[in-house]
Amino acid sequence: MPRNSKKTRVIWICFFIYIIVFFISIGIGRYYVSIEDIFKILVSSVLPINQTWDPAMERVVLYIRPSRLFVGSLVGASLGLAGATFQGLFKNPLVSPDILGVSSGAGFGAAAAILLGAGAVGIQLSALLFGLLAVAAVYLIYKAFRSPNILMLALAGIIVNGFFSSALSLTKYMADPNDTLPAITFWLMGSLAAADYDDLMFMIIPILAGSFGIIFLRWKINVLSLGDSEAKALGVNVNRLRFLLVLFATVITAVSVCVSGTIGWIGLVVPHLARACTGDNHSRLLPFSCILGALLLIILDDISRSLTGAEIPLGILTGIVGTPVFALLLIRQKRIL
Amino acid sequence: MITYTADNISFAYPKGKLVLKDINMSVSKGTVFTILGTNGTGKSTLLNCIAGQLTPLSGNVSIGGKSVKDMTVTEFSRHVAYVGQMHYPVFAYTVREVVVMGRTPYLGMTGSPRKSDYEIADDMMDLLKISQLAEKSYLEISGGERQLVMLAQALAQTPDFLVLDEPTSHLDFGNQIRLLDIIQNVASEGYGVILTSHFPDHSLMFDHTVGILHNGSFISVGPAKEVITEQNMQDIYKIQVSVSYNDILMRKTCLPKGK
Numbered sequence: 001m002p003r004n005s006k007k008t009r010v011i012w013i014c015f016f017i018y019i020i021v022f023f024i025s026i027g028i029g030r031y032y033v034s035i036e037d038i039f040k041i042l043v044s045s046v047l048p049i050n051q052t053w054d055p056a057m058e059r060v061v062l063y064i065r066p067s068r069l070f071v072g073s074l075v076g077a078s079l080g081l082a083g084a085t086f087q088g089l090f091k092n093p094l095v096s097p098d099i100l101g102v103s104s105g106a107g108f109g110a111a112a113a114i115l116l117g118a119g120a121v122g123i124q125l126s127a128l129l130f131g132l133l134a135v136a137a138v139y140l141i142y143k144a145f146r147s148p149n150i151l152m153l154a155l156a157g158i159i160v161n162g163f164f165s166s167a168l169s170l171t172k173y174m175a176d177p178n179d180t181l182p183a184i185t186f187w188l189m190g191s192l193a194a195a196d197y198d199d200l201m202f203m204i205i206p207i208l209a210g211s212f213g214i215i216f217l218r219w220k221i222n223v224l225s226l227g228d229s230e231a232k233a234l235g236v237n238v239n240r241l242r243f244l245l246v247l248f249a250t251v252i253t254a255v256s257v258c259v260s261g262t263i264g265w266i267g268l269v270v271p272h273l274a275r276a277c278t279g280d281n282h283s284r285l286l287p288f289s290c291i292l293g294a295l296l297l298i299i300l301d302d303i304s305r306s307l308t309g310a311e312i313p314l315g316i317l318t319g320i321v322g323t324p325v326f327a328l329l330l331i332r333q334k335r336i337l
Numbered sequence: 338m339i340t341y342t343a344d345n346i347s348f349a350y351p352k353g354k355l356v357l358k359d360i361n362m363s364v365s366k367g368t369v370f371t372i373l374g375t376n377g378t379g380k381s382t383l384l385n386c387i388a389g390q391l392t393p394l395s396g397n398v399s400i401g402g403k404s405v406k407d408m409t410v411t412e413f414s415r416h417v418a419y420v421g422q423m424h425y426p427v428f429a430y431t432v433r434e435v436v437v438m439g440r441t442p443y444l445g446m447t448g449s450p451r452k453s454d455y456e457i458a459d460d461m462m463d464l465l466k467i468s469q470l471a472e473k474s475y476l477e478i479s480g481g482e483r484q485l486v487m488l489a490q491a492l493a494q495t496p497d498f499l500v501l502d503e504p505t506s507h508l509d510f511g512n513q514i515r516l517l518d519i520i521q522n523v524a525s526e527g528y529g530v531i532l533t534s535h536f537p538d539h540s541l542m543f544d545h546t547v548g549i550l551h552n553g554s555f556i557s558v559g560p561a562k563e564v565i566t567e568q569n570m571q572d573i574y575k576i577q578v579s580v581s582y583n584d585i586l587m588r589k590t591c592l593p594k595g596k
Contacts, residue, residue: 091427216447223438227424229390234494235414235442280428283449 010277011288018295022073025298026065029305033061063197071195072301073294074207075260076270078252080293083267084274084285085214085249088221089242090150093275097253097267100157100246104164105134106257111171111184120194123187124202124258131254134160139246148228150242190261190315192301199259210252214286217245221282263315265322266293272329339401340365341387341417341498341529346396348379348386356382358553360396364546366497366529369520371540371561373533374550375573380533381422381502383550387531388419388500400497414442418491419500420484423507429474432486436462436471439493454493461489465519480507485516492523499523501532505539517542537565537578537591544588549573565591 027033033041037053041061044051051058082097090099098104109130113123141156175181220241224231228238257263270293271285277292278284297314300321304312346360356379364370374380385391387398389405398405400416408416418439426435433455440454450458462468465485470478475486484507491499504520505513517539524530524545534540540547540561547565548558551573557564570578570591577594 088428093427219444219449220441220446222428222430222434223441225428226426226435226438229419229421230424232390232410233388233414233417233419233421234438234490235409235411237410280430281434 007278007284011284011291014277014288014291014295018073018291018298021295021298022069025069025302026061028302029060029065030309031057031060033057037061067197067200068192068195068301069298070200071203071259072192072298074200074203075192075256075263076266076293076295076297077211077290078207078256078293079263079267079297080270080274080289081211081214081286082249082253083293084271084282084289085221085245086267087271088225088282088285089245089249090154091225091227093272094268095154096264097249098161098264099154100138100250101134101160101164102131102250102253103257103262104161104168106131106254107188107262108164108168108171109133110187110258110261111168111175114183114187115171115175115180124199127258128254130164131257132250134164135246135250135254139243148238150228153246186313187261188315189313190263190318191304191311191313192260193311193313195259203255203259206255207252210248210255211290213248214245214252215290217241217248218282218286221245221286225282261313261315263297263318265318265326266297269322269326269329270296272326272333276329276333338365338367339497339529341531342399343387344397344399346383346386346393346398348382348391348393355394356553357386357393360386360553360555362387362548362555362558364498364529364531367524367527369524369530369532369543369545371532371534371543371545371547372550373535373537373540373547373573378550379553380550384419384500384502384531384533388417389413390419390421411442414494414496416496417498417500418494418496420487420491420502420504422502423480424487426475426483429476431472432467432475432478433458433462433471435475435486436489436493439490442494457495458489458493461492464492465489481509481512484508485512488516488519496528498529498531501530503533503535505534505536513539537570541565541589541591562589565589 023038024035026038027035037057038061040049041053041058043049045062079097086095086097086099087093106127110123110127113126118126138156138160141159142153145152172181172184175184220236223234223236224238224241231238271289274285274289274292278288300317301314304314304317340363342363343360346357347355348357349355360383362370372380372383382391386393405413437450437454437458440450440457444450462471465488467482467485467489470482484504488504505516508516520530521543544561546559547561548555549564549569557569565580567578567580578591579594580589580591583590
């Protein structure tokens with residue numbers, strides 16, 4: 001048997017902590033709800049008990065906060081999982097889910113939609129569309145290089161990233177500095193403040209599909225990360241596997257980004273933290289990155305809701321917390337890159 | 338008896354001249370075929386063509402009469418295991434995890450190794466006497482140990498044929514000879530082995546078939562004792578050698594005399 005029960009146990013412990021944090025987080029925010037009330041309201045939805053609470057509180061506990069927490073969990077899990085997947089794919093632990101241009105494409109898509117006066121749904125769809133378009137462009141350019149070298153895929157990513165960040169600058173330059181420009185800037189900071197039940201319904205199917213796709217292939221990523229020729233010698237259809245992984249990781253990242261805006265560092269730091277607990281074997285690393293990503297993101301979102309009177313955009317917080325954590329991790333780990 | 342055959346293989350890299358010209362070779366299970374030749378003469382390219390890493394420009398590679406063109410990558414990998422010269426691992430898998438990756442051809446698209454796969458991996462580490470490395474990080478072992486780990490992985494693939502590119506290149510003096518022993522044992526257990534080497538003397542130890550590759554063609558193929566001659570060695574390596582029978586070793590040896 002695989003001798004790794006200790007490393008597997010870590011995954012379950014983290015999942016357990018996640019459940020507890022999720023439960024407590026329902027009460028955290030400007031509208032505070034005590035754990036006792038959360039418990040009572042949750043029970044009351046199954047068993048008839050005397051209502052001792054405000055009906056507004058019930059709405060917060062049963063709909064508003066859980067929607068946001070589920071959206072946050074999906075975003076965190078997706079970014080963690082996509083980060084770990086891209087790191088395995090590129091055989092490089094310094095890669096983040098942005099490498100193939102999803103975020104810059106989505107950023108441009110959102111900014112262009114804001115500029116054209118689109119509503120919330122329009123902005124989301126435009127972000128999603130351009131996020132996916134950016135990665136499709138990266139893949140086409142990579143194919144045009146006619147080189148099987150995975151570094152050429154990263155290079156294509158740099159090219160498309162460069163294009164879309166310039167295009168984004170253009171939309172900002174054209175935007176009205178009084179209202180449109182701040183809207184674009186806020187979108188780019190990333191936030192879950194507007195996340196609601198509709199977002200959850202919109203995200204859940206593509207993210208579950210993409211995530212399960214990756215989780216099913218998790219062991220093959222180990223083989224792929226040995227190197228292309230080694231993987232091929234072991235009977236792996238390298239091109240097909242790589243395409244599927246890019247597709248799944250792109251879908252979950254794009255769907256997340258279009259709902260939350262750009263949230264940096266989670267996709268880089270979470271897989272690293274996860275590596276420290278479960279090791280590099282993707283069989284454990286990928287599920288753990290999912291859970292850890294979800295856990296960290298809802299904790300950070302709790303902080304963004306409650307630290308000050310007005311919400312701090314989540315993307316700012318992930319950067320401020322993520323960067324020192326990442327530095328510490330690299331200092332403490334034995335790995336030599 | 339299954340044979341692994343290359344018929345009239347030619348190969349050129351894009352926009353380059355022919356690296357391999359009309360190569361013919363055939364290896365049966367239970368035998369060792371050593372490819373000798375100078376640096377840059379096409380040995381690795383030939384192995385890559387045989388092992389399915391490169392597609393020959395013309396000619397055909399077949400196993401047991403079936404052309405590899407008619408096989409999927411997975412089907413091929415159940416017949417042939419290939420160990421390249423050097424690769425640069427990035428992730429800290431344990432040695433055991435790396436060895437069990439040899440079971441990939443039997444796992445299907447979404448599978449993970451099962452208990453029986455780990456048992457095969459453990460057996461192969463036992464065979465190569467590297468069981469003590471099992472839980473060590475693949476990044477923290479030496480280059481020579483890595484070579485043994487990759488060989489264990491190839492054996493875990495339970496193929497018919499092993500294709501090894503300079504399997505002794507990173508091994509110390511003792512481990513080189515131990516590896517040759519292992520290869521010989523593996524061959525006597527029924528595997529067919531194709532390997533490249535820079536040591537004519539090693540092929541005399543195997544006492545199987547040798548092919549001398551020169552400028553992309555075999556200039557001599559046959560039993561080691563007949564192919565490793567002073568004249569042949571001087572022709573390709575441009576050094577003086579002594580090929581003579583050693584009474585103590587009870588075999589022919591090939592030793593350099595110097596320039």
